[in-house]
Amino acid sequence: MRDETSAGRVTLAQVASQAGVSLSTVSKVLNGRPDVSAPTRVKVEELLDNHGYRRSTPTAPEAPLIEVVFHELDSTWSMALIRGVQNVAKETGVSVVLTETGTRHSPGADWVEGVLRRRPLGVVLVFSTLPDDLKKKLWSRAIPFVIIDPAGDPEPDVPSVGSANWAGGLAATRHLIELGHRRIAVITGPEDMLCSLARLDGFRSAMGMAGLTPDPALTRFGDFHVRSGHAHALDLLGAPAGTRPTAIFAGSDLQALGVLEAARVLGLRIPEDLSVVGYDDIPPAQWSSPALTTVHQPLVEMAEEAARMLLRLRRSDRTDRPGSPPQPSGADQADTRIEFGTRLVVRDSTAPPPGA
Structure with missing residues (x-):
């Protein structure tokens, strides 16, 4: 086996020599074998990248599956995303595996x-x-990935799918202002997530357009879960x-459900004493009491x-050097940030x- 570089050719034996390991160890790294120490794996991978090593054929059979990776799976929000991936997987005859x-x-x-050993068709990640x-390792094995609902601002080489968070925050707040509300609180998500800040910016923009100044004491950062909505609402409504x-x-329907419960505990009626707007429109929103705007x-x-x-x-031509993102061709290239x-x-x- 041999590899190509921009300056010439280098053998795997030379890579092994430079790394101070055996040729079989280099082979294990190439094949994603687990019985290689992390420092050795990193050293060999870096040398392969530096020499522009190109894996012309897969080192292990691909599994006909899409891997979906979350940091948590205990929410209706997660279930909606899983359902969407499953819909497409069913259409195309592949399976879905979940990782937390x-x-x-x-x-x-x-x-x-683990994903290098599993070799899925690709990975959908619910992270910023x-x-x-990690990107280089996935690219080096020709495993594409897409970030969904990015919580941060993905780099230009990261394919992603998101939604108009600023516009959503603007619409929610305008609705409340048009009803006559002036003292409006906002409970958004974590302060280090762009989607939280974008929804908050939409809120502030709507207030500013109406000539209203948001009260800083009425702005709270939570974690998008019921408990944080409940805790902040108890404090605000007390x-x-x-x-x-x-x-x-x-900033989420789950937080809004926590607000509804806090209002009930304090004896406040919804919407007579307090109006509440959520975000996401997960299925429980229409069945809450009252049904959630x-x-x-x-x-x-x-x-x-x-x-x-x-x-x-996955179908795109991958002729890039290792450590570089696969480049979709034609119209596909314009469709990697939606x-x-x-x-x-x-x-x-x-x-x-x-x-x-």
Whole structure:
């Protein structure tokens, strides 16, 4: 076996010599074998990359599956994304495997070794991005990946599917302002996630357009889960009647459900005493009591598009040097960063403020 570089040729024996390992160890790294220490694997991979080694054929058979990777799987939001990927997988005759790992920013460090052994057709990741070393390893094995609903701002070489978070925050807040609300609170997601900040910016823009100044005391950062919505709402709504908000815009439906429960505990009626708007339009939103006004984020469609994008990348010609992203050809190249629109769904949890 031999490899190509921009300056000439180098044999795997030379790579082994430079790395101070045996030729069989280099072969194990190339084949994704687990019985190689992490430092040795990194050293060999770096030398292969530096020499421009190109794997002209797969070193292991591809598995006819799409891997979907989350940092958590315990939410209706996750289920909607899984359903979207499954819809496309069923159409194309492949299977779906789920992995839970890492934090909301990136997968766990040990995840990539497993995916290199599994060799799926591609990977859909629900994270903000991937560290450079993980991207290079996936590219070196010709395993495409797509980031869905990016929580950060993916680099230009990272295919991604997201939604119009700023516009969603704007629409939710405008609805409350048009009903007559002026003292509006916002409970968004983590402060280090772009989608949280974009929804908050939409809220602030709507307030500014209406000539209103948001009260900093009414802005809270949570984690998109029921508990954080409940805790922040108890604090916000525990203020005297004249100073507490008459409406709350929650950055997720789960947080909004927590707000509804806090209002119930405090004896406040929805929407007579307090209006609530959520975000996502997950199935439980229409069955809450009262039914939740929310911003519809097309989660299933976003996941379907991410899966289709992945399969397009899978079919693309990969003639790039190792450590570089696969480049889709033709029209596909313009379709690797897609943003879906959002829309307001008005139900029964919003009304004019008391006394209006």
